[in-house]
Amino acid sequence: MISTDPTGGQPLAASGDVNGDGVVDIADVNAVIDMILGLQKATAVADVNGDGSVDVADMNSIINIILGL
Numbered sequence: 001m002i003s004t005d006p007t008g009g010q011p012l013a014a015s016g017d018v019n020g021d022g023v024v025d026i027a028d029v030n031a032v033i034d035m036i037l038g039l040q041k042a043t044a045v046a047d048v049n050g051d052g053s054v055d056v057a058d059m060n061s062i063i064n065i066i067l068g069l
């Protein structure tokens, strides 16, 4: 999924920055886990691989981003 920000600001969807704090790290993995478990509402930015659902594949995608894979 390609998402463009007309304001030219931070990258949005598919960046892996689920909690929007400007960095992709373990906190974003935790946020996705919470969404998978239903502890917090799933958001569009958490659908990192753009397949329309927030699940373990998105968690893996974020881990890969963190690891630079």
Ligand SMILES: [Ca+2]
Pocket (backbone or CB within 6 Å): 016, 017, 018, 019, 020, 021, 022, 023, 024, 025, 027, 028
């Ligand atoms: Ca983040």
Ligand SMILES: [Ca+2]
Pocket (backbone or CB within 6 Å): 046, 047, 048, 049, 050, 051, 052, 053, 054, 055, 057, 058
């Ligand atoms: Ca997904």
